[in-house]
Amino acid sequence: MTTYSKGLENSKTNIEGFMKDMRALFTGGVASNFSATSLQVVQRGAGANMSVDVSIGDAHLVRPTSDYSFYVWQDAATNVAITTAPATNSRIDAIVAWVDTSVTNVSLNNSPGSLKFSAIVGIVAGSPVAPIDSAIQTALGSTVAWTRLANVTVGTSVTSIVNANISDQRSAITSRTSAGANTVGTTAIADGAVTGSKLATTxxxxxxxxxxxxxxxxxxxxxxxxxxxxxxxxxxxxxxxxxxxxxxxxxxxxxxxxxxxxxxxxxxxxxxxxxxxxxxxxxxxxxxxxxxxxxxxxxxxxxxxxxxxxxxxxxxxxxxxxxxxxxxxxxxxx
Structure with missing residues (x-):
């Protein structure tokens, strides 16, 4: 057995040590509490075709082994191509955000281009279902950190994807603390501190x-x-x-x-x-x-x-x- 600490004087800390506390404090997901449209998948802004746009936003992606995580973001929309529609029946593709750890940069901050988006192609069927999590993990790689952003229904012989075909699947980042997200324990509230405007009508x-x-x-x-x-x-x-x-x-x-x-x-x-x-x-x-x-x-x-x-x-x-x-x-x- 080996024990570890980060932040000790004259000691090295790698990415696992640096991000381990983030994984412990927060679940994986999209920063939708910060912005309702964070990494939202929408039809192509320049005109609907066989692709979708992923909006500006942030996310916290936890590795499948849950040992540490990555905080990712983009400052402009990214376009993601959708594979040609089936000639018969239909399918549901999953749009995912993931971290490519092979993208490193010693001269530019925050590894530009390391946050990537993919359309994981579903199985064509009369009553299709979206790819399950294990299938997505297999497609991306066993150690890749990712989150599902949307499911996209690709109908028979369609030539464009519109918002009606996109099902939002984003989950928000939440706190792992026992009190839960956006809650405060009773003992932490001072007497008389809650104002009337903070009370629900009911x-x-x-x-x-x-x-x-x-x-x-x-x-x-x-x-x-x-x-x-x-x-x-x-x-x-x-x-x-x-x-x-x-x-x-x-x-x-x-x-x-x-x-x-x-x-x-x-x-x-x-x-x-x-x-x-x-x-x-x-x-x-x-x-x-x-x-x-x-x-x-x-x-x-x-x-x-x-x-x-x-x-x-x-x-x-x-x-x-x-x-x-x-x-x-x-x-x-x-």
Whole structure:
């Protein structure tokens, strides 16, 4: 057994030692997080023919033995020829980027011309499939570092390749760290450091529905308020959900003193489960007062539908709403 270190004073480091940490920190792939079109394969810019263009961009290519890797790039598009189309049936070719380690240069930086692109020809068939990874590795060489950029369908006797024939197969470079790409562990975030603009819309508000015109409900039993329903997806994690129902004025057409109520239901109003409510007490037909109804529950993850019902102890209730004072149901994670 032999042990190694790189970066020691008065010691040599070869390409394996120099790039080994890159292989450990990042997966192979295209730098599409830096540029969405990085090394994207498109139809020939000078006019479609039996070739394709590979766009400007960067990539990180890991050797098949995973011992080290190469960072590669190009500052102008490269054209890649496609073999003549079959006379019958069709095939799918793979466009790949790879490193030619035989291209070295002691006078110019970064081995110009060492990043190469090839079209690995697929097998002609009635229902063709793209070359598999092992076939590409065999075609390029057992030690060659490469990545697949696109699959190109070459139809019967076609004379040009257009974007509709090109299937993007690029995979993005990602971090190999345990937290994953573009994530930060909880302990690394300072208290109060996350601003509102960084929160996803659904991180707090799961659902909302409103009405902007009065909604009358036939009295007698609790009934659904038309339009006040919200279907949401509750995320895993066990967080509680707060549901709020509101109207600035709920009244009844019955004389005397009556109580009007808004209720919150898990499922169908009247047959589901009532989980919250609020009420007012008014005297006289048309007399009204606002109602806020709330419920806090901890539902299981998945789809849930919450509804608002209305009821009056006498007569037919009306839930008031307008464009400036809508009645609503709001579902929030807390």
């Amino acid at each position: 991180s707090i508000r799961l659902g909302y529905a409103q009405i902007t015109a009065n909604a009358g409900v036939v009295g007698g039993t609790v009934k659904q308020v038309p339009g006040l329903t919200s279907t949401v997806t509750v995320p895993a994690g066990g967080r509680s959900v707060k549901i709020t129902a509101y109207s600035f004025a709920v009244s009844t057409d019955a004389a005397g003193t009556n109580s009007n109520a808004l209720s919150i239901w898990d499922g169908t109003v009247g047959s589901g489960t009532q989980i919250g409510g609020g009420q007012n007490l008014v005297t006289g037909a048309g007399a009204a007062s606002f109602i806020i109804a709330m419920a806090v529950v901890t539902p299981s993850a998945g789809s849930k539908t919450f509804n608002v019902g209305a009821f009056a102890t006498g007569g037919n209730p009306t839930v008031s709403a307008s464009t400036t004072q809508p009645a609503f149901i709001l579902v929030e994670l807390i």
